[in-house]
Amino acid sequence: MNNFFSDTKEAFSLKSNFELNRAYFLFNIIGNSTFVKITTSLTKFALRFHLPVVPIIKATVFDHFCGGVNEKDCIPVINRMFDKNVSSVLDFSTEGFDSEKEFDECLRKKISIIEFVKDRKEIPFAVFKPTCLGSTGLFKKVSNLEKLDDLESDSWNRVIHRFDLVCSKAFDENIKILIDAEEVEVQNAIDDLAIKMMRKYNVSSPIVYNTVQMYRKDRLTYLDEMISNKLNKDVTFGLKLVRGAYMEKERKLADLMNVESPICNSKLNTDKNFNSGLDFVFNNLKRISFVCASHNEDSILKVIEMMKLNGLSNNDNKIWFGQLYGMSDNISFNLASKSYNTFKILPFGSVKNLMPYLIRRAEENTSVQGQTGRELQLILKEKQRRSLL
Numbered sequence: 118m119n120n121f122f123s124d125t126k127e128a129f130s131l132k133s134n135f136e137l138n139r140a141y142f143l144f145n146i147i148g149n150s151t152f153v154k155i156t157t158s159l160t161k162f163a164l165r166f167h168l169p170v171v172p173i174i175k176a177t178v179f180d181h182f183c184g185g186v187n188e189k190d191c192i193p194v195i196n197r198m199f200d201k202n203v204s205s206v207l208d209f210s211t212e213g214f215d216s217e218k219e220f221d222e223c224l225r226k227k228i229s230i231i232e233f234v235k236d237r238k239e240i241p242f243a244v245f246k247p248t249c250l251g252s253t254g255l256f257k258k259v260s261n262l263e264k265l266d267d268l269e270s271d272s273w274n275r276v277i278h279r280f281d282l283v284c285s286k287a288f289d290e291n292i293k294i295l296i297d298a299e300e301v302e303v304q305n306a307i308d309d310l311a312i313k314m315m316r317k318y319n320v321s322s323p324i325v326y327n328t329v330q331m332y333r334k335d336r337l338t339y340l341d342e343m344i345s346n347k348l349n350k351d352v353t354f355g356l357k358l359v360r361g362a363y364m365e366k367e368r369k370l371a372d373l374m375n376v377e378s379p380i381c382n383s384k385l386n387t388d389k390n391f392n393s394g395l396d397f398v399f400n401n402l403k404r405i406s407f408v409c410a411s412h413n414e415d416s417i418l419k420v421i422e423m424m425k426l427n428g429l430s431n432n433d434n435k436i437w438f439g440q441l442y443g444m445s446d447n448i449s450f451n452l453a454s455k456s457y458n459t460f461k462i463l464p465f466g467s468v469k470n471l472m473p474y475l476i477r478r479a480e481e482n483t484s485v486q487g488q489t490g491r492e493l494q495l496i497l498k499e500k501q502r503r504s505l506l
């Protein structure tokens with residue numbers, strides 16, 4: 118582990134002994150893929166049949182990875198992190214919504230969150246998942262350039278309108294807004310909407326940030342085309358680079374459809390792509406504001422190096438680092454202690470709505486070689502420092 122990130126006292130300064138022990142327990146069990154598979158199925162079953170598992174989930178995995186059920190629950194966490202110079206990005210969980218009524222509800226919620234964060238310097242961004250504003254089926258059709266019937270066209274126009282309402286609210290309140298990236302089959306439509314929003318709202322400063330998943334083989338070409346497109350010549354781009362969260366699902370789908378997987382063939386290739394993405398950002402820094410959303414220490418160190426080479430101060434507003442709440446505290450808190458702009462994505466919502474997010478975190482920590490080991494090693498080091506072993 119690099120010295121930059123090895124200060125576990127700083128990393129876990131907000132964790133009580135109880136929370137540290139709980140984190141140790143959690144990362145130990147989610148490192149076991151068989152256990153995760155069985156527990157995931159049992160939990161889905163228990164929730165569907167209203168068995169009383171919510172308090173158990175709430176006291177364990179939920180409290181570790183989420184801020185609470187509503188915005189107000191999150192305030193103590195937000196304040197404690199901000200005392201350590203770590204900002205928060207409130208992420209209201211909205212997965213699995215699939216009716217016009219729910220999409221409108223979601224729109225109202227996203228707008229109310231922007232209203233909630235607008236005067237809080239500890240929350241610099243808002244965020245939304247595009248398919249919370251319209252049906253996944255419709256996003257797929259639009260992504261494939263399929264012809265829409267009249268009803269579908271009306272629905273799609275409502276999606277565009279909802280996108281515009283969220284982004285215009287962010288613009289009016291001067292809050293930067295992150296648009297999450299999703300599965301490949303819906304992403305063309307998302308990219309198209311995102312760039313339209315950037316053309317409209319990123320005129321003098323970056324408001325809208327699109328997410329680019331560098332585990333995709335085609336994303337460097339996408340970035341090149343985006344920047345050289347004449348229609349974008351006046352755009353100040355907001356970009357959030359990630360590796361990508363849907364690898365297993367994408368691979369299964371490609372297998373099922375008997376097509377080449379859109380995802381890089383190896384972790385090494387994803388890492389190379391991510392690095393090339395970073396080169397792209399810094400080669401075009403005049404036109405890009407950037408969020409490095411990663412738990413990978415080498416990637417963070419590369420950004421720090423490139424900031425130095427480009428003469429940027431640690432807290433230059435063009436560059437932000439983001440990690441998920443409950444993961445890689447050693448990166449977030451050590452970055453923040455050196456004045457780098459750093460935020461944690463803080464999900465909130467009901468336990469039931471957050472289950473897909475929590476399952477993704479468990480699967481990610483199981484499938485991603487190294488992440489669980491990294492977390493456990495750090496927690497163990499801190500437990501030793503506090504003489505808890």
Ligand SMILES: Cc1cc2nc3c(=O)[nH]c(=O)nc-3n(C[C@H](O)[C@H](O)[C@H](O)COP(=O)(O)OP(=O)(O)OC[C@H]3O[C@@H](n4cnc5c(N)ncnc54)[C@H](O)[C@@H]3O)c2cc1C
Pocket residue numbers: 296297298299328330332359360361362363364380381382383384385387410411412413416439440441462481485486487488
């Ligand atoms: C603040 C924040 C916001 C995020 N927003 C999004 C989002 O909008 N959309 C989204 O999809 N994800 C999002 N993610 C998740 C992200 O895409 C990654 O899944 C996660 O951060 C792990 O990647 P890493 O760079 O942190 O670390 P690492 O541990 O270095 O990389 C793990 C990642 O590498 C890739 N990988 C692993 N094994 C292989 C393999 N065999 N072949 C090819 N590639 C492989 C996968 O993408 C895997 O997730 C976000 C993450 C953060 C921290």
